[in-house]
Amino acid sequence: MDRLLHSSSSGVVRGYHATDPLTWPPDVVVAIVNAELISSYTLRLYFEDGFTRDVDFEPFLTQAVHPQIRQFLAPERFQTFRVESGDLVWGDYDLCFAVADLYTGKL
Structure with missing residues (x-):
């Protein structure tokens, strides 16, 4: 029963999860160079390494409980x-997000 309530620590090394799906060498910095609105709550993000990702923020915003976040459901505020x-x-x-989360598209 204890394993159901607590995650296993076997994959943890010095506070970092070894199974992290996105790992970059420590000297790599990925930055966003441009963003454009492509639909109501979806932005196309351009990263400095040439990668492009479309991120839909609507699920994140609609599930948020805090009014400071929910204010961005107003289209004029989101834009x-x-x-x-x-x-x-x-x-x-x-409102801001970790670049690594935006890169993977997982908010």
Whole structure:
């Protein structure tokens, strides 16, 4: 029963999960260079390594409980995104995501 309630620590090495699906060498930095709105809550993100990913933010926003996040369900608010220093941000970093999550498309 204990294994059902607690995840196994056999894959953990010094606080990092060895089974992490996205691992980059420590000297690699992936930044966003551009973003464009392609539908209501979907952005096309361009990364500096040439990779492009379409990310749909609607599921994340609709499942959010916090009003600071839900405010971005208003289309005019969502469309205020910008790329700043390689990050995708809204407002004064009112909403931002880890670049690795955006790269994989898993919010």
